Amino acid sequence: MLEGFGLIMRIMGSICLVGGMALGGILTADRFRGRLEEMSGISRIFLMLRGEVEYHGLVLPEAIRSVGERMEGSLQELLMEIAGKMEDGSGQTFGVIWRSELNDYFAYSNLNKEDKKLLLSMGNHLGYLDKRMQTASIDLFLEEWKTEMEDSRKRLPGQCRIASCLGIVSGLLLAVIMI
Amino acid sequence: MDVKKEAFMKCLGSTVRKIMEGIQVDFCGIQEIRMRVHTPLFIRYRGREYAVTETGGLTGDIGTAYRITRQDIKEAVELISNYSMYAYEEELRQGYITIAGGHRIGMAGKIIMDGRHIKTMRYISFLNIRLSHEVKGCATDVLPYLLDEKSRIYHTMIISPPGCGKTTLLRDMIRQLSNGSCEREGVTVGVADERSEIGACYKGEPQNDLGIRTDVLDGCPKAQGMMMLIRTMAPQVIAVDEIGNREDLEAMEYAINCGCRLIATVHGDSFQDIQDKPVLKSMVEKQLFDRFVLLNNRKKPGCVSSIMDGLGKVIWQQEGRRSCWKDLD
Structure with missing residues (x-):
C-alpha cells in the first residue's frame, strides 16, 4: 500500500519536474526573443535620436524626451526618466545620469552583458562632440548594435530550440534518476 | 528662488554650485564669475573682484580661495550646453553661449581651425559667466x-x-x-x-x-x-x-x-x-x-x-x- 503511494508520489513529482524544467526552457527561449525585441527597440531609439540631433538640432534632453514620447513600455519610461533628470538641473553630468538610469533599467532587461556594456559606453559619447561627430558616433554604435542583432537573429531559432529541448530533456533525466 | 538666479545656478557643477549657494551676498550685485582651471574662483561683485572660499566666503587672500578643478569646468560646460555641445557649434565659434535667464558665458580653450575659419573649441578651460541684470528705468532720465x-x-x-x-x-x-x-x-x-x-x-x-x-x-x-x-x-x-x-x-x-x-x-x-x-x-x-x-x-x-x-x-x-x-x- 505504502509502496504504491510512494510510486504515485514519485511519478507526480517527476511530472512536475519535467513540466517545470520544460517551462524554464520555454522562458529562456522567450528571453532570447525578448532580447532581440529589446535590441530592436534600442536601435530604433538611436535612429530617432540621430534624426532629432541632425535635422531638428534639438538639445539632448529635448531629443531624448521627444524620442521617449514615441516609444512604449519600459524603454519609454527609461527615456523619460533620463530626460527628466537632465532637465531638473541637479548638476549631474550626462554620463552619471545615463549610467544610473541604465543600471536601474538593466535589472528588468533581457540584454546580455555585452549589450549592456555597449549601451553604457554611449554615455561617454552623447552630447559632447560637434553635430557631425555626434551623428558619426551614433552611426558607429548602430553599426555595432546591428551586427550584434544580426548574429542574435541568426542564432535565435537554434537557441530557442536548444533551450526548450534542454529544459524537457534535463527534466526527463532528473525524473529518471528520481524514479 | 529668483528665475535668473535659478537659471544661473543650473549652469554650475555640483561643487561650485554648493559654494555659490552658500555665498552671503546679494545676488543682484554679482556681475560675473570667473572659472579658470587650477586657479581660484573669482567673482566680480559691485565692481570689485573677490576670491571665493570653499564655504562661500569672499576673501582677498587667494591662498584660502577654492581652486577650480578640471572636473568643475567639465561639469559646467556640460550643463551650460544642456548636455549638447553639438547644438552650440555656432556659439562655440563665437566663443560664448547665452543660457536661460539671459546670462552669457564666455569660453576659452583650444581652438580648432578649419583652414582660415574657426571650426570649434576643445579643452575648454576658462569660463566667464556674465550675469544678466536688467536695470529697469535707467532710460527714464534720457x-x-x-x-x-x-x-x-x-x-x-x-x-x-x-x-x-x-x-x-x-x-x-x-x-x-x-x-x-x-x-x-x-x-x-x-x-x-x-x-x-x-x-x-x-x-x-x-x-x-x-x-x-x-x-x-x-x-x-x-x-x-x-x-x-x-x-x-x-x-x-x-x-x-x-x-x-x-x-x-x-x-x-x-x-x-x-x-x-x-x-x-x-x-x-x-x-x-x-x-x-x-x-x-x-x-x-x-x-x-x-x-x-x-x-x-x-x-x-x-x-x-x-x-x-x-x-x-x-x-x-x-x-x-x-x-x-x-x-x-
Whole structure:
C-alpha cells in the first residue's frame, strides 16, 4: 500500500519536474526573443535620436524626451526618466545620469552583458562632440548594435530550440534518476 | 528662488554650485564669475573682484580661495550646453553661449581651425559667466531728450566704451517705448538681436523684458535682420546693438527710408572717436542720426556723459551723478 503511494508520489513529482524544467526552457527561449525585441527597440531609439540631433538640432534632453514620447513600455519610461533628470538641473553630468538610469533599467532587461556594456559606453559619447561627430558616433554604435542583432537573429531559432529541448530533456533525466 | 538666479545656478557643477549657494551676498550685485582651471574662483561683485572660499566666503587672500578643478569646468560646460555641445557649434565659434535667464558665458580653450575659419573649441578651460541684470528705468532720465514734439523717438545712436551699459540702456529704451506711458503711446519695436544680448532669448523667448509691443529676431545678422523685420513685422522703431560695418549702414538707410525710427549702439569713447571710423563717419556725415547719447563709467557704469543732436551740438551734459543708474547704487 505504502509502496504504491510512494510510486504515485514519485511519478507526480517527476511530472512536475519535467513540466517545470520544460517551462524554464520555454522562458529562456522567450528571453532570447525578448532580447532581440529589446535590441530592436534600442536601435530604433538611436535612429530617432540621430534624426532629432541632425535635422531638428534639438538639445539632448529635448531629443531624448521627444524620442521617449514615441516609444512604449519600459524603454519609454527609461527615456523619460533620463530626460527628466537632465532637465531638473541637479548638476549631474550626462554620463552619471545615463549610467544610473541604465543600471536601474538593466535589472528588468533581457540584454546580455555585452549589450549592456555597449549601451553604457554611449554615455561617454552623447552630447559632447560637434553635430557631425555626434551623428558619426551614433552611426558607429548602430553599426555595432546591428551586427550584434544580426548574429542574435541568426542564432535565435537554434537557441530557442536548444533551450526548450534542454529544459524537457534535463527534466526527463532528473525524473529518471528520481524514479 | 529668483528665475535668473535659478537659471544661473543650473549652469554650475555640483561643487561650485554648493559654494555659490552658500555665498552671503546679494545676488543682484554679482556681475560675473570667473572659472579658470587650477586657479581660484573669482567673482566680480559691485565692481570689485573677490576670491571665493570653499564655504562661500569672499576673501582677498587667494591662498584660502577654492581652486577650480578640471572636473568643475567639465561639469559646467556640460550643463551650460544642456548636455549638447553639438547644438552650440555656432556659439562655440563665437566663443560664448547665452543660457536661460539671459546670462552669457564666455569660453576659452583650444581652438580648432578649419583652414582660415574657426571650426570649434576643445579643452575648454576658462569660463566667464556674465550675469544678466536688467536695470529697469535707467532710460527714464534720457528718454525726454530723445523724443520729438510728437513724442516719436529720434534716430538715436548710443556711443560708449565696452562695459559702460549701452546695451542695458538700449534695452530699457526699447521696453519703455514699447510699453508706452500716460503721455506717450506704445510703439511697435523690432529688435535685430544678433548676439542675443538685448533680449537674451532662450529658445526664441526673450528672458529680458523688452515690452509688450516688441518683436525679436534672435541670432540674425543685423543687416539681414533689419530688412526682415521691415518686411515681416512692420516695426515703427528698429533697435540694433553694436553696428559698425557697411552692410549695417545700408540696412539702416533702407530702414530710415521706410519710415522706421532707428536706435543703435556703437563702441566708442567719444563723438570724435566714431568720426575717425570710416563707416560711422559716413553715418554722421549723412546725418542718419538725430541724437547721440554718450556713456562713460568714470563714476560707475551707465553714466550718461552727454547728449548731442545730429550735428554734434551738445544739448545736455552730465552734472554730478544725476544721470547714473540709481539701481546700481
